[in-house]
Amino acid sequence: MLEFLLLPSIIIFILSFIKSDKVNIPLAFVSFLLVLPVTKLLLMPKPYAILGDYLVADKLSTYVLFVSSVVAIGVALALLTLHKHVKVSKHAYRRFYRFFAIFWVGLIFSILSNHMGIYWIGLELATLSTVYMIRTNHTDAAHKEAWNYMIVGAIAISLILFGIILIYASAKPILGEDAMNFSLLLEHAKEIKSPFLFELGFAITTLGMFVKMGFFPMNLWLSNIERASFYPVAALFSGILESAIIIGFFRFSKIAMVINYDQLFVFVFAYTILTIFIVSFLIFRAKDFIRLFSLSGIEHMALIAMFWTSGAPFAALLHFGAHAFLKPALFLSTGVLESNGKYKIAGALRGYKGFKGSLFWFLVSLFLLAIISLPPSPMFFSELYGFGSMVSVAKESHHLLAMIGAILLLLLFLALIFYKFIEIYQSMKYEGEEGEKKVYLSELLSLVIFAVATASLILPQVMSYIEGIA
Amino acid sequence: MMVDFFIGLFLASLITAIFTTRLFRLLLWYSFNSLTLGILALLIGFKIDDGAMIITGIVTIIIKAVAIPYFLKSFSQKFHFVRQITPNVQTHHAIMLVPAILVFTFYLSQPVTNMMSGNTNYVAVSISSLFLSLMLMMEHKNVAPKIIGFLSIENSLFLLGITATNGMPMLVELGIFFDLLMAIIVINLLFHREGFQGAKDA
Amino acid sequence: MIAYIFTIVVLLLIAPLLLSFIKSLKMFLLFKRPASLLQGYRNFSKLMHKETIISKEASSITRYAPFLVLSPLLVIMFFLPPVVHGAFYVSFVDAFTITGLIALSTFFLMLLGLDSASAFGGMGSSREAFISALVEPAMVLTVFSVSMMAGDLGVAQAAVNLSEHFPKEHMASFLFAGISFFILLLAENGRIPIDNPETHLELTMVHEAMILDITGVYLAIIETAASVKFVIFASLFVSLFIPFGLQFSVPIAIAIFIVKLFAVAFVVGFLEVNMAKLRLFKVPNLLGIAIVFAFLSLITFYVLGA
Numbered sequence: 001m002l003e004f005l006l007l008p009s010i011i012i013f014i015l016s017f018i019k020s021d022k023v024n025i026p027l028a029f030v031s032f033l034l035v036l037p038v039t040k041l042l043l044m045p046k047p048y049a050i051l052g053d054y055l056v057a058d059k060l061s062t063y064v065l066f067v068s069s070v071v072a073i074g075v076a077l078a079l080l081t082l083h084k085h086v087k088v089s090k091h092a093y094r095r096f097y098r099f100f101a102i103f104w105v106g107l108i109f110s111i112l113s114n115h116m117g118i119y120w121i122g123l124e125l126a127t128l129s130t131v132y133m134i135r136t137n138h139t140d141a142a143h144k145e146a147w148n149y150m151i152v153g154a155i156a157i158s159l160i161l162f163g164i165i166l167i168y169a170s171a172k173p174i175l176g177e178d179a180m181n182f183s184l185l186l187e188h189a190k191e192i193k194s195p196f197l198f199e200l201g202f203a204i205t206t207l208g209m210f211v212k213m214g215f216f217p218m219n220l221w222l223s224n225i226e227r228a229s230f231y232p233v234a235a236l237f238s239g240i241l242e243s244a245i246i247i248g249f250f251r252f253s254k255i256a257m258v259i260n261y262d263q264l265f266v267f268v269f270a271y272t273i274l275t276i277f278i279v280s281f282l283i284f285r286a287k288d289f290i291r292l293f294s295l296s297g298i299e300h301m302a303l304i305a306m307f308w309t310s311g312a313p314f315a316a317l318l319h320f321g322a323h324a325f326l327k328p329a330l331f332l333s334t335g336v337l338e339s340n341g342k343y344k345i346a347g348a349l350r351g352y353k354g355f356k357g358s359l360f361w362f363l364v365s366l367f368l369l370a371i372i373s374l375p376p377s378p379m380f381f382s383e384l385y386g387f388g389s390m391v392s393v394a395k396e397s398h399h400l401l402a403m404i405g406a407i408l409l410l411l412l413f414l415a416l417i418f419y420k421f422i423e424i425y426q427s428m429k430y431e432g433e434e435g436e437k438k439v440y441l442s443e444l445l446s447l448v449i450f451a452v453a454t455a456s457l458i459l460p461q462v463m464s465y466i467e468g469i470a
Numbered sequence: 471m472m473v474d475f476f477i478g479l480f481l482a483s484l485i486t487a488i489f490t491t492r493l494f495r496l497l498l499w500y501s502f503n504s505l506t507l508g509i510l511a512l513l514i515g516f517k518i519d520d521g522a523m524i525i526t527g528i529v530t531i532i533i534k535a536v537a538i539p540y541f542l543k544s545f546s547q548k549f550h551f552v553r554q555i556t557p558n559v560q561t562h563h564a565i566m567l568v569p570a571i572l573v574f575t576f577y578l579s580q581p582v583t584n585m586m587s588g589n590t591n592y593v594a595v596s597i598s599s600l601f602l603s604l605m606l607m608m609e610h611k612n613v614a615p616k617i618i619g620f621l622s623i624e625n626s627l628f629l630l631g632i633t634a635t636n637g638m639p640m641l642v643e644l645g646i647f648f649d650l651l652m653a654i655i656v657i658n659l660l661f662h663r664e665g666f667q668g669a670k671d672a
Numbered sequence: 673m674i675a676y677i678f679t680i681v682v683l684l685l686i687a688p689l690l691l692s693f694i695k696s697l698k699m700f701l702l703f704k705r706p707a708s709l710l711q712g713y714r715n716f717s718k719l720m721h722k723e724t725i726i727s728k729e730a731s732s733i734t735r736y737a738p739f740l741v742l743s744p745l746l747v748i749m750f751f752l753p754p755v756v757h758g759a760f761y762v763s764f765v766d767a768f769t770i771t772g773l774i775a776l777s778t779f780f781l782m783l784l785g786l787d788s789a790s791a792f793g794g795m796g797s798s799r800e801a802f803i804s805a806l807v808e809p810a811m812v813l814t815v816f817s818v819s820m821m822a823g824d825l826g827v828a829q830a831a832v833n834l835s836e837h838f839p840k841e842h843m844a845s846f847l848f849a850g851i852s853f854f855i856l857l858l859a860e861n862g863r864i865p866i867d868n869p870e871t872h873l874e875l876t877m878v879h880e881a882m883i884l885d886i887t888g889v890y891l892a893i894i895e896t897a898a899s900v901k902f903v904i905f906a907s908l909f910v911s912l913f914i915p916f917g918l919q920f921s922v923p924i925a926i927a928i929f930i931v932k933l934f935a936v937a938f939v940v941g942f943l944e945v946n947m948a949k950l951r952l953f954k955v956p957n958l959l960g961i962a963i964v965f966a967f968l969s970l971i972t973f974y975v976l977g978a
Contacts, residue, residue, distance in 0.1 A: 117642030474843030565960035
């Protein structure tokens with residue numbers, strides 16, 4: 001199975017060395033194939049051991065991997081017409097795909113791993129390969145941001161390793177060499193002799209993950225990087241890399257829930273509320289699409305972490321899926337939206353002619369309204385579930401008043417974000433001059449894929465599948 | 471006893487690296503740092519009779535003490551780096567800062583070390599060296615010393631892995647080495663653009 | 673008692689030899705024809721026969737100061753740790769006394785530099801004051817931390833204790849103290865990263881600037897003081913940080929001791945060849961590193977017990 005999973009990436013890697021401009025089409029085509037082995041994995045009985053105890057496909061990881069592979073298809077589709085929107089050499093495509101292949105390998109390892117060490121190795125591989133993807137944009141800004149990403153990413157990932165070592169040290173006395181195994185660790189979590197050591201390790205690991213997702217102290221670095229790189233890279237960041245990080249958070253926090261739920265709860269809540277507080281004001285000041293979407297991505301990641309820790313894995317996973325589909329779609333549409341200039345929000349949704357154009361603006365406005373969780377969007381349901389479970393958790397712990405206060409505060413911040421998005425939408429649609437913009441078939445196709453995928457999340461079968469994970 | 475001695479050398483070379491103002495000297499200290507790390511791994515590996523740790527010790531010496539400094543040096547010659555790297559933190563501030571960091575981390579790590587069985591000091595030293603390498607990373611504007619700082623973080627985490635847990639699983643350690651090599655490749659590719667100008671301001 | 677006096681005499685005798693050894697080693701390493709090892713003694717006897725001229729502006733201090741530079745150092749010679757196991761030693765003298773005596777000697781050296789009323793003398797004195805002010809805290813910290821490890825504040829007693837119970841469990845802090853002390857050894861003796869004893873370049877000289885106007889017997893005394901100072905530091909370093917080989921019989925132990933002194937001299941000379949002199953305003957950085965290491969040694973000892 002593992003060979004099957006890795007095969008497309010290996011083919012991409014080899015193809016990327018062929019020095020011909022025509023190779024871009026087969027590269028994109030092979031990228032579509034990424035989804036096939038994952039679909040096969042999805043249909044298999046769970047948990048399915050891919051590589052002994054190290055790589056195990058359970059429901060959670062298959063779901064995350066499947067979502068990621070759908071995003072990968074969309075990105076590959078949009079990449080076909082990248083050169084029509086931005087200045088990019090044909091050569092850069094091949095290098096992008098070369099590192100995309102490595103990225104995907106790292107991602108498979110980190111998402112499917114049942115082992116802290118392998119999770120870290122995969123994550124590091126994915127991080128390092130994205131560094132070079134940023135560099136496909138040949139500008140000074142992108143170059144600087146690539147270094148920035150390398151350094152901040154390295155610090156974040158070192159923090160994660162630091163925490164993993166501490167967790168390993170805490171569990172080694174009872175589990176020996178197997179102390180890095182997530183499922184074993186979960187089973188024996190109660191027996192850990194020095195829970196403080198585990199808590200410390202968990203806190204440091206989580207801190208590393210939060211830094212990597214752009215949480216509280218490092219709010220702007222991710223958005224600056226996404227601004228400097230090409231928009232498909234930004235889509236990859238928000239759609240795939242963040243999912244690899246958040247699945248690690250899911251796994252680690254599952255163990256932490258058993259050991260010391262209160263500490264985990266307070267830590268994550270304080271952190272995420274602080275993050276959302278800052279991000280909501282940053283969003284309010286955002287002046288271009290990519291920063292706007294990137295900051296809103298941070299907000300959603302914070303919400304996902306919050307829902308997960310408040311005992312609503314269903315809400316977290318639904319929100320995660322919806323975000324993973326909507327955000328790359330928005331990032332990919334910026335290619336068209338920004339064809340009048342990077343900082344021109346006004347009038348971005350005007351001037352679309354013909355069937356393709358109108359479908360495009362219709363889809364984009366749908367996405368924009370879905371990302372702020374207006375009712376038919378899956379995000380609406382997930383937030384409903386999430387806040388509900390937060391209240392129910394608080395009921396048990398006699399801190400109902402504090403929780404209701406926190407939720408009100410959150411709603412206030414979310415309302416701020418909501419207001420800003422509506423304002424931007426109105427300015428896009430009704431202000432500014434009407435400039436002619438071209439939409440290409442492949443981008444439209446990818447947007448349609450994302451729209452269908454998002455819509456399918458509210459199907460009862462899919463919902464029950466996600467509920468089965470939790 | 472010898473372990474203590476090399477731990478001391480490890481920390482000493484890191485502190486000296488913080489005060490270094492020349493790139494090649496910095497590489498030398500990094501290589502020395504990794505060498506002591508490798509010897510430590512060998513010593514502890516022989517003491518607890520752990521084959522995996524001995525192998526990692528040897529690999530550490532080969533890769534981190536010889537190969538990486540050599541590659542970085544050749545990069546710096548190939549891409550004409552600025553070799554005079556003045557830290558942003560002035561030395562007389564660093565003189566106060568470094569002991570402060572050390573005291574802080576030694577006391578910080580006390581609750582952690584209380585829970586470990588044996589090798590408690592090493593854990594404290596590795597945590598403090600983690601912070602020192604963060605400082606090394608922060609105090610330089612140039613890219614090359616930042617990379618050394620990143621590699622030193624890796625080193626101190628490695629030390630933590632060796633001492634706190636008596637060695638991580640073999641697979642993980644080899645994976646970390648693999649990632650390190652990948653990092654070097656990416657750094658090389660990034661440097662391709664980093665000309666004489668870029669090294670100064672990036 | 674015999675071993676005690678014999679050691680002092682031997683140390684005094686080999687003091688010029690050590691400096692000449694460093695000099696010839698450096699010349700050898702630089703592919704020059706090395707100077708004779710006896711050059712120190714030759715200089716001494718030559719200076720003794722020379723006429724002594726004192727500047728018109730100089731006060732009586734110039735006449736007393738050379739003796740007052742040498743005598744505190746000679747007193748320290750009596751407080752040095754024993755070389756042989758079982759030999760007599762003065763156990764109660766602690767780090768403060770030794771640093772204070774060295775400072776006293778330095779004080780008179782600085783007075784001597786000022787007294788001749790030449791521009792160079794004042795410059796040299798101010799630089800020397802600058803350096804020695806930075807050396808002292810590190811010196812006290814270092815010797816203190818070693819004394820802690822040895823379990824006694826007296827320097828000689830500490831050295832004896834170290835030779836009997838080598839602090840295996842405190843290897844890390846011991847190492848830090850050693851590094852710090854070695855930097856101090858270089859600084860106090862005006863060796864190359866701090867001061868170049870061989871040039872008379874006005875921008876760089878420290879020690880030489882102070883004694884530019886001194887001639888004849890006085891110069892011989894000052895040069896002797898310099899070599900005695902080196903021997904004091906080297907033997908302190910050797911007995912505190914390489915405390916091995918004391919248990920052998922008297923001649924062998926002394927021979928081992930002298931070999932260790934030469935080893936220190938060798939390292940100093942080797943470093944001098946490989947290093948450039950620091951700018952004067954970079955000197956605090958180096959001494960700062962010494963202070964950091966001294967402090968590190970103390971806190972490693974106290975907090976970690978390593």
